Amino acid sequence: xxxxxxxxxxxxxxxxxxxxxxxxxxxxxxxxxxxxxxxxxxxxxxxxxxxxxxxxxxxxxxxxxxxxxxxxxxxxxxxxxxxxxxxxxxxxxxxxxxxxxxxxxxxxxxxxxxxxxxxxxxxxxxxxxxxxxxxxxxxxxxxxxxxxxxxxxxxxxxxxxxxxxxxxxxxxxxxxxxxxxxxxxxxxxxxxxxxxxxxxxxxxxxxxxxxxxxxxxxxxxxxxxxxxxxxxxxxxxxxxxxxxxxxxxxxxxxxxxxxxxxxxxxxxxxxxxxxxxxxxxxxxxxxxxxxxxxxxxxxxxxxxxxxxxxxxxxxxxxxxxxxxxxxxx
Amino acid sequence: xxxxxxxxxxxxxxxxxxxxxxxxxxxxxxxxxxxxxxxxxxxxxxxxxxxxxxxxxxxxxxxxxxxxxxxxxxxxxxxxxxxxxxxxxxxxxxxxxxxxxxxxxxxxxxxxxxxxxxxxxxxxxxxxxxxxxxxxxxxxxxxxxxxxxxxxxxxxxxxxxxxxxxxxxxxxxxxxxxxxxxxxxxxxxxxxxxxxxxxxxxxxxxxxxxxxxxxxxxxxxxxxxxxxxxxxxxxxxxxxxxxxxxxxxxxxxxxxxxxxxxxxxxxxxxxxxxxxxxxxxxxxxxxxxxxxxxxxxxxxxxxxxxxxxxxxxxxxxxxxxxxxxxxxxxxxxxxxxx
Numbered sequence: 001x002x003x004x005x006x007x008x009x010x011x012x013x014x015x016x017x018x019x020x021x022x023x024x025x026x027x028x029x030x031x032x033x034x035x036x037x038x039x040x041x042x043x044x045x046x047x048x049x050x051x052x053x054x055x056x057x058x059x060x061x062x063x064x065x066x067x068x069x070x071x072x073x074x075x076x077x078x079x080x081x082x083x084x085x086x087x088x089x090x091x092x093x094x095x096x097x098x099x100x101x102x103x104x105x106x107x108x109x110x111x112x113x114x115x116x117x118x119x120x121x122x123x124x125x126x127x128x129x130x131x132x133x134x135x136x137x138x139x140x141x142x143x144x145x146x147x148x149x150x151x152x153x154x155x156x157x158x159x160x161x162x163x164x165x166x167x168x169x170x171x172x173x174x175x176x177x178x179x180x181x182x183x184x185x186x187x188x189x190x191x192x193x194x195x196x197x198x199x200x201x202x203x204x205x206x207x208x209x210x211x212x213x214x215x216x217x218x219x220x221x222x223x224x225x226x227x228x229x230x231x232x233x234x235x236x237x238x239x240x241x242x243x244x245x246x247x248x249x250x251x252x253x254x255x256x257x258x259x260x261x262x263x264x265x266x267x268x269x270x271x272x273x274x275x276x277x278x279x280x281x282x283x284x285x286x287x288x289x290x291x292x293x294x295x296x297x298x299x300x301x302x303x304x305x306x307x308x309x310x311x312x313x314x315x316x317x318x319x320x321x322x323x324x325x326x327x328x329x
Numbered sequence: 330x331x332x333x334x335x336x337x338x339x340x341x342x343x344x345x346x347x348x349x350x351x352x353x354x355x356x357x358x359x360x361x362x363x364x365x366x367x368x369x370x371x372x373x374x375x376x377x378x379x380x381x382x383x384x385x386x387x388x389x390x391x392x393x394x395x396x397x398x399x400x401x402x403x404x405x406x407x408x409x410x411x412x413x414x415x416x417x418x419x420x421x422x423x424x425x426x427x428x429x430x431x432x433x434x435x436x437x438x439x440x441x442x443x444x445x446x447x448x449x450x451x452x453x454x455x456x457x458x459x460x461x462x463x464x465x466x467x468x469x470x471x472x473x474x475x476x477x478x479x480x481x482x483x484x485x486x487x488x489x490x491x492x493x494x495x496x497x498x499x500x501x502x503x504x505x506x507x508x509x510x511x512x513x514x515x516x517x518x519x520x521x522x523x524x525x526x527x528x529x530x531x532x533x534x535x536x537x538x539x540x541x542x543x544x545x546x547x548x549x550x551x552x553x554x555x556x557x558x559x560x561x562x563x564x565x566x567x568x569x570x571x572x573x574x575x576x577x578x579x580x581x582x583x584x585x586x587x588x589x590x591x592x593x594x595x596x597x598x599x600x601x602x603x604x605x606x607x608x609x610x611x612x613x614x615x616x617x618x619x620x621x622x623x624x625x626x627x628x629x630x631x632x633x634x635x636x637x638x639x640x641x642x643x644x645x646x647x648x649x650x651x652x653x654x655x656x657x658x659x660x661x662x663x664x665x666x667x
Contacts, residue, residue, distance in 0.1 A: 048516035159605050189372040190543055194587040194601030201598070216516065223589035223599065243594050260521035262546025264588050266569045269550035276525055277518045280486045 005074060005178060005210050006037040006060070012068030012081075013052070013059045017285055027284045029055040031234040033069075034311065039177075042204065042211040044225030044242065046218050046257070048281055051231040053214045054101075057180040060212070061096055062089050073178075094124050097171035101183035103163035107155040113166050114151035117141065120173045140169040143206075144199060161192035165199070172203070178210045185220060197224055218261055222246055227317075230254050233292040234284055236311070240318040250320045252328045253293050291323065299324045333400070334504060334537050335361040335384065340397030342383055351609045353379045353392070355561040361554070363504065366531065366538045368548030368569075370584070371558035372606050377541045380558070381507045384539075385422055386414040402504050420450040423498035427510040429490035433482040439466075439493050440478030446500035465496040470526060488519035495526065502534055509541045524551060545588060549573060554642065557581050560607040560617035567643030577637070577645040579622045616648065624649055 013030040030052040037043045045053045059066050062079065071078040073096070079086045100106035107116055117137045120126075127133035138148045144165040155163055164184060171179055181200065185193045197220060203209060215221045221228055222242050229239040230253065238251040249255045256275040263269045277296045282288055291309050294300035301324075309321040322328070342354040353376050361367050369377040382388050384401055386409065399406035402421055406414075423446075426432040434442060443462040447453055453461060459478070466474035469492040482490055491511060498506055508527065512520040528551060531538055540552055548555055548569065555572045557565040557580065565578040576582045583602040590597070604621035607613070613620055619629040628634075629648050637650040 048518060161605060189606065190545075190584065191372060191587055191602040192605075194589075194599040195603070197589070198599055198601060218517070219589045219591050222591055223596075246591055256518060258591070260517040261591065262520075262524070262544060262550055263591075264545040264549050264573070264585065266549045266573050269546075274521055274525070276521050280488055280519070281516075 003039045004036045005039040005041075006035075006212070007070075007072040008036070008056075008060070009034050009070040009072075010068060011056065011059060011066065011071070013055050013064060014067045025285060028234050028287060029284060030059065031287075032311075033231070033234075033236045035229055035236065035239060037178075037210055037212060039210055040204070040208055041227070042213050042225045044221035044228040045212060045214045045231060046216060046221050046228060047231035048216065050233070050281060050284060052234040052284075053216075053231050054182055056231070057098065057182050057212055057214050061093075061098055061180060063098075094174045095176050096178045096180070097174065097176040098180040098182060099164075099167050099171050099184045102187055103160055103167055104187070106167055107163060109155055112152055112154055113141070113146075113158075116155075116166060117151075117169050117173050120170060124174050126174065136173060140173050141166075143172065143203065144169045160188050161195060164188060164196055168199070168203070172207070175207070176209070178212070180212045180214070182214050183216070184213075186215065186217065193220065200224060218246075218257060230257065233281060233287055235292055235321065236319075237293065237322070238318075238320040240320075244318060250314060250318065250325050250329060251293075251322050252297050252299055252324075254320075255328070291321075299328050332362070333360045334363045334365075334402055335359065335539075336398075336400040337380070337384070338398045338400075340380070340383065340399060341395040342379060342388060342397075343393055343395055345391040345393060346610075349610050352612065353561050353609070354383070357397075357558075357561070357563055359556060359563070359566075361505075361537055361539065363537055364531070364535050365554065366540060366552045368540045368542065368552035368555045369558060370542060370545060370548055370555060372543060374560075374606060374609060375558040376561040377558050378509055381424070381509060381539050381541055384505075385418055385424060385507065386411070387424075416450075419446045419498075419503075420501045421503055422505040422507065423501070423503045424507040424509060425491070425494045425498050425511045428514050429487055429494050430482075430514070432494060433490060435482055437481075438478065439480055439482065439485070443478075443493070443497050443500060446497055450501045461500070462496075465500060466493075468499065468530070469493070469496045470522075471496075487515055488522060491515060491519075491523055492526070495523075495530070499530065499534065503536055505537045505539065506531075507539045507541070510543070511540075512547065513542070513544075520547075527551070545584060557584070560609065560612055562617060562646065564618065564647070565643075565645040567639075571639070571643040575639075575643075577639065577643075577650050578618075578647045579624055579649065580618045581645075583623075616646070626652075 011030055011033045014026040014028055017025045017027045019025045033056060047053045058064050066079055066081055068081045070080040077085055114137050117140055118133055121133055121136055127136060137151055141150055146165055185196050213224055225242050228242050228245045230237050232253050238254045249258055256277045259275045279296050282295055288295050290306050291304040294304040303323050309323045311321045313319050337359045340354050340357045344351040344353055357380055371377045394407055440462050443465055444458040447458040447461050462478060463474040466477055471477055471492055512523050552569055555569055556563045559580050565581045586600045587602060602621055607617050615631050616629045616634055619625045626648060634646050634648040636644050636646055638644045
């Protein structure tokens with residue numbers, strides 16, 4: 001089964017950053033990003049802070065108004081900026097949901113867990129009466145490993161891992177098909193991270209969910225995703241099957257990103273050679289011309305400064321954007 | 330004189346909060362020689378930061394040292410007054426905090442903040458201190474130091490700020506550097522830069538480092554010794570190889586197992602440690618890890634296990650290892666009888 005559920009074409013998201021008229025400045029948070037996600041698949045999105053991975057996820061759900069691009073969900077066009085075509089999002093919010101990064105900030109401290117989960121049910125009028133509403137809430141809590149007595153408690157009574165479970169239950173309450181997981185495990189302790197990852201996998205199997213899994217931790221993303229996209233400064237630089245991407249990265253940025261991960265094995269850590277990138281990520285207010293990675297890339301030359309590298313399918317299902325793929329492999 | 334630079338023995342430290350006594354450290358012992366790197370790993374609230382902070386006398390009210398001896402570089406920390414402590418802090422021992430965004434003062438320039446430590450602890454005048462600050466910035470790999478000295482923290486990126494923090498910490502060439510999750514707030518590629526820098530500086534200046542982190546990957550490549558903490562106790566302590574290749578405590582084993590591996594092709598299910606971290610206000614009676622342990626025995630719920638030693642350095646606190654010892658002992662007895 002390889003039906004495409006999510007198709008993104010040339011997604012663009014600029015944020016205004018002050019200035020008037022000609023001098024108006026924009027932060028190019030996401031620039032020309034295209035990808036597809038099959039039904040039942042998990043696509044991982046990794047990159048450093050400020051690379052636009054979170055913005056991509058939020059723009060898909062129209063939490064931001066897109067600056068450009070097209071998003072087709074199933075057969076329906078959710079937005080097409082060129083043709084000025086936008087749909088009313090409310091019915092689609094039932095199909096697409098999001099789990100936020102910070103379980104401490106994303107739950108209203110004055111609502112009980114039951115009401116947090118129940119709010120979405122009310123909005124979409126999914127329950128005919130109170131009893132039905134309660135039953136759905138309890139079922140969702142049970143699915144994420146909490147129980148009925150938790151429904152009357154407040155967020156402060158829970159640990160970080162439990163709060164993240166509540167956040168997931170809230171997203172599941174409307175029985176969505178597609179969930180954007182925006183760094184759902186970054187704020188959790190190591191021993192709890194594995195629990196939550198396993199739960200995401202179980203839920204996917206039980207409910208046939210499709211995930212866009214955003215994180216900066218490549219090892220966790222590799223574990224849960226079928227395919228991984230790597231972003232750098234608003235652009236997608238490489239996209240491939242998870243194992244393929246980890247073992248045979250083509251783009252120099254992906255290579256350094258993988259080698260920078262500290263390996264939890266002293267012998268392997270000593271044997272491996274780290275590619276340490278120089279410098280910092282440039283500001284998205286004023287990104288470098290041509291290839292955006294060129295200021296930190298060991299292979300960069302004049303061509304990289306002049307032309308923006310093309311997004312090409314180099315091998316089947318393995319995309320990358322770089323002028324010097326041959327030179328660096 | 331002790332042969333160690335740092336020698337903490339049986340430290341007990343509690344925080345007296347309105348909700349009750351939190352036993353943050355419970356019988357913690359750590360020793361470290363000059364020039365060594367010790368990693369302390371554990372979850373949030375396991376007491377890893379408190380252990381290191383107590384060495385600097387930074388566990389102020391409502392924290393209170395109940396018992397134990399803290400030796401550092403010829404000083405008995407627990408007997409020192411605030412005034413005496415101030416002479417050591419930033420001079421013989423210094424610290425890098427987790428979040429470089431909040432640990433620098435936003436209203437002072439970088440130069441001002443680096444010079445502060447130099448002026449406090451040495452008899453250099455202002456011009457000399459400025460020279461020293463420039464030197465330090467070069468040492469931590471910041472270019473155009475002259476210009477940077479006049480900048481404010483908000484003008485620098487996260488990685489740069491952490492470099493400035495390191496420069497401040499190294500101002501007086503301390504014997505011991507405490508790094509409290511120095512790279513947690515940074516991106517992986519920046520993390521690699523900072524770790525590389527710390528190892529370089531360690532070789533150059535010959536200081537000892539206590540590295541506090543929750544990332545086993547970071548300690549694997551940096552540290553010689555590792556202490557694994559859980560609920561205010563050191564549950565396992567040993568050389569890096571001991572901890573990674575021959576873990577004895579169920580918690581250590583669980584931690585190592587729960588890390589997603591990069592090099593596997595087949596999709597393997599992660600093996601998490603079930604349950605939730607301990608509530609430090611009401612810790613369980615016996616072994617604190619018992620409620621989450623998959624090999625929990627009756628005695629674990631009742632009594633705290635004693636220390637089992639494996640070789641000179643490696644030790645753990647777990648009843649399972651005691652069991653092995655009992656069996657070994659009885660086997661030997663049996664053999665002797667025959």
